[in-house]
Amino acid sequence: MPKQKQPRRPWKSIVIQALALVVLAGVMGLGRNTLSSRPLPLFQPVNPLLIDTVGVRGLDSLQTREAWEKHFATFLDARKRELFKEGHIPGAKSLPLEDFDNALSQLTLPADSAYIIYCEGKDCEYSDLLAQRLYVLGYRKLAVFPGGLEEWIKGNHPVEK
């Protein structure tokens, strides 16, 4: 047995230390959230998107790539139109959330077709919100690619301008 073994700490002090660690983690987590440019709202069901788009699937990069190659779905870019013009997933249609009604009326999007929605990257919520709006309108074959254009580019996939 190890010679330099020290007497065990009493359980009480272990539990107190553990609680202190959780409090410290809380301060760090909440502190970072407060300083963040896009803090999560606390104590409220974040935004209805998380509740209402439960039926919407999230795809990873491989699934998205496969869907794109095999034309399983139409890609919808939820970002602002200027960003769309700077580069988007080839074949994607621009449906900016901020101009939703207008943009939707200009596109022909049959409600029974499949759509994959994306925005900039993991932390943007446009794709969730767009999925929610489309869902309300009766679109059911919706999927979100949460990795967004960032992950698409990271995977060395082509970008159209």
Place this chain on the structure above:
Amino acid sequence: MKIYLAIVRFLTHPWVGLVFRLIAGIVFLWASYDKILHPQAFLRIVHNYRILPPALEPLFALILPWVEFLVGLFLVIGLFTEASALLNVGMLVMFLVAIPSALLRHIDINCGCFSTAHSVKVGMDLIYRDILLLIPALLILFFPSRFLALDRLLAKNKGS
């Protein structure tokens, strides 16, 4: 009986304890990294589990990754070793409740264990992995190794 003693001696050896601390610590540091960077994405995953009341989900999604981070860090440097191991065990048990509950309810979701992006689906393999991770966590909790640990340094200073 001899084999039993040898196993106990091996598992409680300070060097082996250090290896356990490093394994458990690095796993948790690694697990916390992506979640801390992407709280929004992690919140989505927490919500998908549909276990917590939605009003508590943001708080949970913001704090859990930092608990993982601190526990990982402290296990590696050997500070508050037992407390970190206790939280380590606590979190693993929590995951061991959450994952099977998702399986039982047939919720097809991403694990959100190590990354918020990759879709590692919740499945039996995750349960086995968690049980495997519980072994070092419990051993650290009950036989904390002070080898290359800040705890030991602090205790020495206190004693002198």
